[in-house]
Amino acid sequence: MASALMVAYRDESGYADSLGILSAGPLGGFTASMVVTNADAIGTWWLPWSMGTYGRASSSTAI
């Protein structure tokens, strides 16, 4: 998981758009979603997400 350095955000009436820097490039690749099972055998669904004044939203609500 990479925490982004937020560089731009725009709040519109129907959607919110945000842009963040993740790293120096080139990165090998991204994953849209994945289930990771930890050492306690608990599975977690990982999605890209953003959080702000609208609360927390994952890419599953992306438009």
Added chain:
Amino acid sequence: MGLRYVTGSDPAISSTDYFSLGQGSPQVWEPNVYAAGTAACEIRIVKSTTIQPSTPDQHQMTVPIDYGMWGWTWDQNGNRTAIRGLINPFWIAVNMLLRAMGLYGDPSTGSNPAGGTGPTSFAQLATFVLPSLIVGDGSGAAEIAADQVAAILGTGVETQFQFQGIISSQKPFRDWLTEVLNCCLGFYTWEFGKLKLGCRINASAVDAYTLANSLFQSLRLTPIQAGFEHLVLSFADVAYQYQANTAEYCDKSHAGYYGRAGSPLTSQMHSVGCSSLSQALRVAATRTREEIGA
């Protein structure tokens, strides 16, 4: 498009790698605005119709990444290969040097951000000692790191040393080199201006000091004064979504010999690249036994 990834190739891909927020539906991005060599992500989500003006720093974004950065590797004959998501700490150290010297280029495309063709393998090989990394018989530092060894915790085998971490703060190259090599028992030196890497994997004697090769009464040895015998190594554990975890190793017999079994000399160390408890224990045990001279 609600989710847009920019891998950060250099030069940027002109049709997709816009470094701006999209506007309208379908989205249109600011023309000719790119940040070549910068990986980024844009997320556009549905929300209530209420508009709450805010600044970017009031927001957070977290993105799962499949593969880390690209990097260059070589075989023992000097043939170069670009690897997607490089995890071998010794090759990462070499790629850090190449980046610092402006010889990294863009491994994902082989191009040169400065224009023209990318950096040649010949020019890159002139910056480090290749035989210190890869020999072909498994004795090179990079080969030792890539060895498949029995897991200390759990069953099966695992890669002996790998680097999974974030190189974020701005520090001198030499400091980062030490940090990266800390996660694989590595060391570095310079040989005729080239970076030479090694792995402290074998503590057996390679030279004998005897009457035959020493000046009479010129050799004086004193016992090693151990700075610690209990090491607590902190790292970001991949098994717990990179939450902080610690690996501990204590040489109880050494502490007991010096009469401090209940309160051994303790030291702490942070590893930026260790990502598993098994690897952290491997490093902590070896580092502690190095310290006490066991």
